[in-house]
Amino acid sequence: MIKTLLRLLFILQISAIAQAFAAEKLVEEKNYFASLRGAETNVRAGPGQHYPIKFTFKSRGVPVRVISEYDNWNEIEDYEGQSGWVSQSLLTKKRTILVRTNKEYIDLHSKNNEKSRILYHLENNVIGQYLKCVEDWCAIEVNDKKGWVKKNEIYGDEDLKTLEIQDQQLGQTGAQNQVDSGVNAKNEVN
Numbered sequence: 405m406i407k408t409l410l411r412l413l414f415i416l417q418i419s420a421i422a423q424a425f426a427a428e429k430l431v432e433e434k435n436y437f438a439s440l441r442g443a444e445t446n447v448r449a450g451p452g453q454h455y456p457i458k459f460t461f462k463s464r465g466v467p468v469r470v471i472s473e474y475d476n477w478n479e480i481e482d483y484e485g486q487s488g489w490v491s492q493s494l495l496t497k498k499r500t501i502l503v504r505t506n507k508e509y510i511d512l513h514s515k516n517n518e519k520s521r522i523l524y525h526l527e528n529n530v531i532g533q534y535l536k537c538v539e540d541w542c543a544i545e546v547n548d549k550k551g552w553v554k555k556n557e558i559y560g561d562e563d564l565k566t567l568e569i570q571d572q573q574l575g576q577t578g579a580q581n582q583v584d585s586g587v588n589a590k591n592e593v594n
Contacts, residue, residue: 431474437534437560438480439500440466440490447488451477458488465531467500467560483559499534501544501560503527503553510558512551516541523551537561 431451443464448455451474461482468480471487478495481487483502503510509525516538524546526532535543541552542561555561 431472431479433472434470434478436470436497437467437499438470438478438495439498439560440464440468441494441496445490445494447480447486447490449488451475451479451489455489459486463529463531465498465500467502467531467534468495470495499560501532501534501542501553501558503530503532503557504559505557507557510553512544512546512549512553514551516543516552520552523549526553534560 440461441464443462445461445466446457447459447461449458466482468482470478471481472479473492474489476492477489478492479487479489480495483504503526505528509527511522512524512526514521514523526546530546532544532546535545535550537543537555540555542555542558543550543552544558545551
C-alpha cells in the first residue's frame with residue numbers, strides 16, 4: 405500500500421514538473437521582415453487578446469520587422485519605430501516595401517540608375533513588393549510594374565545586421581495612437 409502511494413506521489417510530481425516546463429514559454433528574439441495580411445490589424449501591448457490595443461494599421465501589406473516571438477504571437481516594429489504584438493496569423497512572410505519620403509514623390513526607374521526611364525512617380529506610403537537590393541537601389545514591383553527605387557527612400561529593405569547595430573546604439577522610439585497608411589496613389593509617367 406505504501407509502495408503504491410509512493411509511486412502515485414512520484415508520478416504526480418513528475419507530471420507537475422512536466423506541466424510547469426510546458427507552461428513556461430520563452431520569448432524568442434527574431435529579426436526578419438514580414439508584412440500585414442489583413443486590411444486592418446490591431447497591434448497590442450502584449451502577446452494576447454487580453455492586452456489593450458496600442459494602435460491599428462489600416463492597410464494590407466505594410467512591412468514590419470518581427471523582433472520576437474512568444475507562443476503564436478509576434479512582437480513587431482513598424483516604419484516609425486513603434487512596437488507591439490500581433491497574432492502570427494495576421495502576418496505573412498511576403499516581403500514588401502513602403503515608400504517613405506519627404507518629397508512629393510519618388511521615381512520608379514526602369515534600371516538601377518538615375519538616367520534610366522521613369523516608369524512611375526510613387527507617393528509617400530505606397531506599398532510595393534520587395535524583389536532585391538543592389539548597392540543603393542532596390543528592385544520592387546508596384547501594380548505589376550517592376551522597377552528600381554533609391555534604397556534610402558523606402559522602408560522594408562534594410563540589412564538586418566545594420567538594424568541590430570542601430571537598435572543597440574539608438575534604442576527604440578515612436579509613439580502614435582493610430583497609423584493610417586492606406587494611401588496607394590501613383591501616377592504613370594509616359
